[in-house]
Amino acid sequence: MPSEPFIAEQIAELSTDLTFDDLPDEARQKAANLILDVLGSVIGSKRVPSSRIAADVALELGGPEESTVIGHDRKVAAANAAFANAVQGYAFDFADDHNQSNSHLSVATVPVSLALGEKLHASGKEVVEAVALGDEVVCRLGSAFLGKTYYQGFHPTSTCGTFGATIAAAKLMNLDHRQTVNSLGIAGSQVGGLMAWNTSGSYTKRLQAGHPAMVGIISAMMAERGFDGPPAIFEGEDGFLQAYSYQRQYDTDWITEGLGDNWEFVKTSIKVYPCCRYSAGHLDACLDIASRYEPQPDAIDRILIRSSEYTIKLLARPRKMDPQNVVDTQFSMPWQAAIALIDGKIDVDTFTEENIHRPDVRELMKRITWVVDQEFERRYPEHYSCAVTVTMEDGTAFTSEVDNPKGDWRNPVTQAELEAKFVDLAAREIDDQNRIDQIVDFVTAIPEKEDVSQLFRLLT
Numbered sequence: 001m002p003s004e005p006f007i008a009e010q011i012a013e014l015s016t017d018l019t020f021d022d023l024p025d026e027a028r029q030k031a032a033n034l035i036l037d038v039l040g041s042v043i044g045s046k047r048v049p050s051s052r053i054a055a056d057v058a059l060e061l062g063g064p065e066e067s068t069v070i071g072h073d074r075k076v077a078a079a080n081a082a083f084a085n086a087v088q089g090y091a092f093d094f095a096d097d098h099n100q101s102n103s104h105l106s107v108a109t110v111p112v113s114l115a116l117g118e119k120l121h122a123s124g125k126e127v128v129e130a131v132a133l134g135d136e137v138v139c140r141l142g143s144a145f146l147g148k149t150y151y152q153g154f155h156p157t158s159t160c161g162t163f164g165a166t167i168a169a170a171k172l173m174n175l176d177h178r179q180t181v182n183s184l185g186i187a188g189s190q191v192g193g194l195m196a197w198n199t200s201g202s203y204t205k206r207l208q209a210g211h212p213a214m215v216g217i218i219s220a221m222m223a224e225r226g227f228d229g230p231p232a233i234f235e236g237e238d239g240f241l242q243a244y245s246y247q248r249q250y251d252t253d254w255i256t257e258g259l260g261d262n263w264e265f266v267k268t269s270i271k272v273y274p275c276c277r278y279s280a281g282h283l284d285a286c287l288d289i290a291s292r293y294e295p296q297p298d299a300i301d302r303i304l305i306r307s308s309e310y311t312i313k314l315l316a317r318p319r320k321m322d323p324q325n326v327v328d329t330q331f332s333m334p335w336q337a338a339i340a341l342i343d344g345k346i347d348v349d350t351f352t353e354e355n356i357h358r359p360d361v362r363e364l365m366k367r368i369t370w371v372v373d374q375e376f377e378r379r380y381p382e383h384y385s386c387a388v389t390v391t392m393e394d395g396t397a398f399t400s401e402v403d404n405p406k407g408d409w410r411n412p413v414t415q416a417e418l419e420a421k422f423v424d425l426a427a428r429e430i431d432d433q434n435r436i437d438q439i440v441d442f443v444t445a446i447p448e449k450e451d452v453s454q455l456f457r458l459l460t
Contacts, residue, residue: 007234007255012180014260015133015171020125020447023132027263028447031131033415034096036422036443037270038089038110039070043459044348044425045091046071050203054087054210067115071429073460078115079217082165085111086213090206092348093330094425095157096268097277099381099408100254101142102149103156104277105268108165108212109134116172116217117452124449126172134168134216135265141234143254143264147381148246150195150310158193158208159244165216173220185229187219188240198314201328267409270418274348275330278311280405281386282333286340288400289390297342297364299393305337306373306387308380316370326351337388338364348425379403419444 005013020028045051058069063077069084086108089095095104113130116122122130141160142149149156166187170180193212197205223229234240234255241250273283282305289295315333323332329351338361340346355361376385387401404410413421419440426436439458442449449455 006181006231007252008181008184008231009177010256010259011137011167011184012170012177015167015175015180016177018129018133018171018260020129022260023129024263026266027132028128030266030268031128031135032444032446033270033418034106034135034268035110035114035127035131035446036440037094037096037418038106039114039439039443040422040425041092041094042070042085042089042111043430044428045088046429048088048091050206051088051091053203054084054206058084066119068118068456068460070459078119079214079221082111082115082213082217083210085115087206087210090209092274092351092425093205093276094271094274094348095209096270098139098142098265098268099384100147100264100267101139101145101156101160102147102381103138103142103160104209105135105138105161105164105265106131107157107209108161108216109138109168111209111213112165112168112216113172114452114455115213116169118456120172121451121453122172124446124452127452128447130168130171132263132265133171134164135268136263137167138164139264139268140255140259141240144241144250144252145245146249146251147310148249149244150246150314152244152246153195154244155193155195155208158212159191159240161193161209161212162187162191162215163240165212166219169216169220170223173224175220175224179223181231182227182229183220183223185231185233186222186227187215188229188233190215190219191240191244197327198317198331199319201323201325201331203327205327269405269407269409270413272407272413272417272421273346274351275336275346276315278314278384279331279333279336280407281307281311281384281402282337282388283340283346284402284405285386285388285400286337287344287346288402289388289398290341290344293390293398295341295390295392295398297360300341300364300367300390301393302391303337303341303364303368304389304391305333305368305370306376306389307333307370308376308385309372310380311384311386312370312372321365323356325356326353329356333370334365334368335361337368338362341390348428384408
């Protein structure tokens with residue numbers, strides 16, 4: 001009996017064999033929607049400091065005029081453009097999320113696919129194939145860590161995203177089977193993404209989209225030229241799964257079972273709040289309470305948030321009681337809960353320097369506590385469950401419990417809501433509504449487009 005092919009070989013076989021017609025309708029639609037979703041943040045975040053820095057670096061690095069740094073009427077080498085566009089796409093922390101893998105799939109794969117799509121004059125179908133394949137790899141790799149790679153200090157958006165970006169690039173570059181295996185092996189030596197950004201609210205959170213995007217293209221380019229990599233990059237004794245898992249807890253069945261038949265990435269959540277996806281449960285609950293009961297902040301005695309263990313570890317560590325910058329607020333459960341109950345809304349303009357130290361928010365934060373709910377912990381990571389109870393000074397209590405926050409595939413955004421999100425973000429930089437509408441029309445019909453590079457006429 002022949003031994004099972006290496007995981008990289010199985011992924012490479014899917015990549016080289018996959019055609020647009022092999023994708024189910026749901027996967028095609030999801031890929032197109034995710035392209036639009038990421039593109040909105042890329043366009044809208046141009047003036048955010050982290051975006052400006054990444055764009056400046058990409059423009060200085062330059063290279064052949066292959067791909068556009070979106071928001072800047074200049075082309076640079078595809079890897080440099082993908083880098084800048086991915087950092088921009090992550091600036092608002094509005095990137096799609098997959099529960100089981102704890103990862104933001106498309107924030108690297110879409111910039112890679114668009115940059116190479118522009119360079120190669122790829123068709124819309126080819127770009128959709130690349131995004132679907134890249135996102136599927138991120139999903140499956142992240143899920144194999146059983147929701148625990150965070151405890152090892154790694155950010156799966158970056159670690160798993162490096163391989164997703166690489167396979168998207170390999171697909172668009174039409175690498176053969178051996179070259180594709182090598183590209184994954186090469187990518188494995190460039191995987192990075194520490195959770196250390198959360199200790200200081202660092203911009204390196206946003207770098208963890210740009211780095212995978214750049215590495216993905218470089219890995220595929222090196223493999224195309226004959227550079228090799230270890231085929232056992234995933235399951236080998238010193239491979240990715242052993243190195244990046246928590247106490248070597250992982251399950252390779254999540255990667256290989258049903259690969260190419262069952263498309264896990266279609267379960268990706270599209271965010272409705274520009275902050276950590278783990279925040280969605282308590283924000284849904286707080287906004288529900290604010291809308292239904294209109295509790296006056298000055299009359300609130302206490303607020304209790306029940307959530308899963310990792311949500312609390314990520315969003316309620318001591319620094320989160322005193323957030324010092326925008327990234328801190330994007331990852332502060334008490335700050336978010338307080339401002340949601342006071343303002344009754346959460347949007348991009350919630351997370352600003354002006355709001356960080358608002359006295360009314362800081363005062364209400366003092367009355368917020370949190371506990372791990374063992375039932376919610378049991379449901380994690382399949383469900384991001386949360387409950388909020390607001391108790392008033394007169395003893396009246398209001399509770400809202402959320403199992404699948406808005407945007408989850410079981411509680412999805414509508415097509416109209418997705419497009420409205422894009423329009424709101426794009427309008428921050430484009431003052432021509434007709435041009436915004438043309439971008440929406442192009443991307444929603446992207447499988448019908450013969451040359452994706454035409455999109456960039458609308459983006460510059």
